Amino acid sequence: MTRTWVLPMLLLLCGSAVATGLVLSGSPGEASAILLLFVLLAGVNSSLAFPRSVGAQEAQCRSALDGRPVVYWRPGCKYCLRLRIQLGGSARQLHWVNIWRDPAGAAAVRASNDGNETVPTVIVAGRPHTNPDPEWVRQQLARSA
Template structure:
């Protein structure tokens, strides 16, 4: 649990310390701005930036295996935007079986994001490709 939050907490703590120094130097505006930037970055590094894992066995949605603090996972999540909710996000640091699945797909590494669609694993796929894969089928006229 601590490992999942360590990078986000460290970032927030650095922001608080830097803001305190700026505030002490008589620059409350700069302090507030820096604190806001660091807290926003800490949020992006935290597990809160990703959709909650829901569903499980029998859930036919594509699965994205990820871990907190992974810049490639953040990139994928940000580029998918609201479409990310159409996927099942599984944190490999929270689920040992998921970590084993990723190691099996990647040949022994825990490289994330790893996406499984239709039983096939894709390591660090291009976000636009993934968006095309999960796009709803156009209604037939």
């Protein structure tokens, strides 16, 4: 669980240090802008930008019942963020599994990707798809509805 928050906390710490230096050098406006930028970066790279994650087993059970895809992801992954942003509101209909919080999810990703934890890995009808096009994922979601 702590790995999930390492990058956001580092971004906040670095942003605070830079902003403090700017305030001390007499640039409070610049310091505010820099701090805001670092806070936004921390938010985007945190778990807060993604729908609530569930465990791999729960996601598989839910997917078996409703047919919706399962997305394995991790914080700080730019490809996961791209998928999340491009899916927009429909991302909440998918079953998201944070592989840094769920060892079974990480194992499922490694089994699908020759031992690598390559994310996002999207499971549709039991078949893994590594870093798929967001439009394709949207189409799969529409088919499951």
